[in-house]
Amino acid sequence: MEDAGTTVMMNQLPFIIFSFIAILMALGTITARNPVYSVLCLILTFFALSGHYVLLNAQFIAVVNLIVYAGAIMVLFLFVLMLLNLNKETEPVKSYLWQISGAIAAGLVLVTLAGALKGASAYMVKGGPEAEGIGLVKNLGKILFSDFVLPFEISSILFLAAMVGAVFIGKREKQEGGANS
Amino acid sequence: MDSALLIEKIVLVLVILGITLLIATYSTYAERKIAAFLQDRQGPNRAGIFGILQPIADAGKMFFKEDLIPAASEKWLFIMGPGIAMFTACMTGAAIPWGTELHVFGYTLHMQIADIDIGILYIIGFVSMGVYGIMIGGWASNNKYSLYGAIRASSQMISYELAMGLSIIAVVMMTGTLSLKEIAAQQHGINWNIWYQPLGFIIFFTCALAECNRAPFDLPECDSELIGGYHTEYSSMKLGFYLFAEYINMFISSAVIATLYFGGYNFPGMDFIESSTLLGWLQFATLFAKIFFFIFVFMWIRWTLPRFRYDQLMHLGWKSLIPLAIVNMLITAAVVLLKSNSF
Numbered sequence: 075m076e077d078a079g080t081t082v083m084m085n086q087l088p089f090i091i092f093s094f095i096a097i098l099m100a101l102g103t104i105t106a107r108n109p110v111y112s113v114l115c116l117i118l119t120f121f122a123l124s125g126h127y128v129l130l131n132a133q134f135i136a137v138v139n140l141i142v143y144a145g146a147i148m149v150l151f152l153f154v155l156m157l158l159n160l161n162k163e164t165e166p167v168k169s170y171l172w173q174i175s176g177a178i179a180a181g182l183v184l185v186t187l188a189g190a191l192k193g194a195s196a197y198m199v200k201g202g203p204e205a206e207g208i209g210l211v212k213n214l215g216k217i218l219f220s221d222f223v224l225p226f227e228i229s230s231i232l233f234l235a236a237m238v239g240a241v242f243i244g245k246r247e248k249q250e251g252g253a254n255s
Numbered sequence: 256m257d258s259a260l261l262i263e264k265i266v267l268v269l270v271i272l273g274i275t276l277l278i279a280t281y282s283t284y285a286e287r288k289i290a291a292f293l294q295d296r297q298g299p300n301r302a303g304i305f306g307i308l309q310p311i312a313d314a315g316k317m318f319f320k321e322d323l324i325p326a327a328s329e330k331w332l333f334i335m336g337p338g339i340a341m342f343t344a345c346m347t348g349a350a351i352p353w354g355t356e357l358h359v360f361g362y363t364l365h366m367q368i369a370d371i372d373i374g375i376l377y378i379i380g381f382v383s384m385g386v387y388g389i390m391i392g393g394w395a396s397n398n399k400y401s402l403y404g405a406i407r408a409s410s411q412m413i414s415y416e417l418a419m420g421l422s423i424i425a426v427v428m429m430t431g432t433l434s435l436k437e438i439a440a441q442q443h444g445i446n447w448n449i450w451y452q453p454l455g456f457i458i459f460f461t462c463a464l465a466e467c468n469r470a471p472f473d474l475p476e477c478d479s480e481l482i483g484g485y486h487t488e489y490s491s492m493k494l495g496f497y498l499f500a501e502y503i504n505m506f507i508s509s510a511v512i513a514t515l516y517f518g519g520y521n522f523p524g525m526d527f528i529e530s531s532t533l534l535g536w537l538q539f540a541t542l543f544a545k546i547f548f549f550i551f552v553f554m555w556i557r558w559t560l561p562r563f564r565y566d567q568l569m570h571l572g573w574k575s576l577i578p579l580a581i582v583n584m585l586i587t588a589a590v591v592l593l594k595s596n597s598f
Contacts, residue, residue: 108329110329110332110394114332114391117387133371133372133373134372134373134376137373137376137377137380138376140380140383140384141376141379141380141383144383144384145380145383145384145386145416146383146413146416149383149386149387149390149409149412149413150413152387152390152394152409153390153406153409153410156390156394156402156405156406157406210372211372211373211433
């Protein structure tokens with residue numbers, strides 16, 4: 075019993091490390107002057123968040139987060155940034171009005187988030203042995219296709235619509251350009 | 256985690272890493288010998304008998320060459336690029352079951368570093384990370400050829416990852432698990448997945464070629480158009496890391512193909528072997544025999560087929576492989592459903 079304190083510390087150590095990396099890299103994302111470094115910092119943030127998911131026993135979410143966000147979406151971001159070849163000279167100069175309005179907007183988002191999360195502790199998922207396997211694929215699949223089947227299907231329709239929309243926009247531009255065959 | 260298990264895992268990690276690096280080293284030799292054989296030449300034959308020390312000589316040369324960092328490059332990213340490529344390549348081996356168990360000096364060694372529930376997703380995840388090494392290196396070089404190579408690599412890998420994932424989904428539906436250990440264990444004897452998933456295997460194999468940037472999909476480093484592609488500016492051991500990472504990826508891809516479709520460590524007649532020690536070693540040897548065969552096929556294809564054009568590559572990926580993989584997935588789903596309902 076006497077080393078209960080150290081056990082708690084040992085359990086929290088990965089959490090602290092991941093949180094530290096996540097916050098540091100998130101700061102790096104917004105402060106880096108070079109957009110490519112910004113994206114790389116964001117990728118490391120996703121890695122740290124995946125670490126958190128693993129700590130919460132949600133291996134599936136962790137890996138999917140890596141595959142989808144860090145592996146695919148960020149590659150596309152990096153892809154576009156490399157093609158744009160942004161650097162200090164081409165960076166648009168923003169007026170103070172823009173900066174102030176940006177700060178106010180971001181502050182309002184923060185207030186909204188803080189307000190929304192204020193009462194969140196009341197809905198804490200209870201831990202313990204029965205919650206151990208909650209993030210495993212099997213349980214996740216069962217829940218997705220039973221309790222949450224409607225939101226799941228609706229979100230997949232949303233994805234489909236987004237895909238069709240992207241294809242449609244791409245196709246229309248091609249015809250206007252008249253470049254292809 | 257108790258210390259015995261920890262030591263076992265550390266030993267296993269080191270052994271697997273050592274084997275991976277050794278096989279990658281000798282893959283370079285095998286590649287040159289196979290190329291020579293297919294082109295009716297001798298191949299390397301100066302260092303040692305049959306040129307067997309050639310990889311060591313190559314490594315020595317790489318190591319002692321001058322290491323240039325272009326003045327206009329992003330220095331840190333330029334250095335990080337090969338490191339990321341190598342790191343992601345080495346990480347993937349952790350989820351592959353290299354056998355069931357091995358009895359060494361009275362210990363029972365479980366031949367899988369991490370039996371994670373979602374092994375196959377873990378591997379896809381790290382494969383998709385592999386593109387960062389190439390992209391970062393290519394961009395940081397500040398060279399147009401390198402940038403072209405990096406961009407080609409990323410678009411190619413994203414395109415082929417989709418078909419790869421879809422072909423794996425068919426296997427996952429059939430076996431009902433994402434754990435590579437389970438998938439391997441279900442293919443007992445000669446009950447291999449290839450008999451049920453021939454189309455899936457062809458799609459997966461094609462995508463594996465593209466993911467490893469191997470010919471006929473080696474457009475990111477296509478010498479005739481891009482000088483050397485993403486590693487044009489690299490020299491010395493940094494170049495060595497990139498080339499080495501490719502061979503490691505090839506080894507891991509072969510291991511994944513063998514595990515997913517060709518029974519992994521299973522071989523026909525394995526039930527008749529009574530000694531579990533012998534069985535353990537035979538399973539280990541079987542898996543490696545399969546891996547070597549696939550590495551050979553990779554090389555055979557490289558020295559036989561010409562390189563695709565870039566538009567052909569994209570057509571193949573998006574207009575042939577992905578629809579085929581979806582059809583394969585639907586048929587598999589229908590069969591699985593019918594089987595679970597009526598039999």
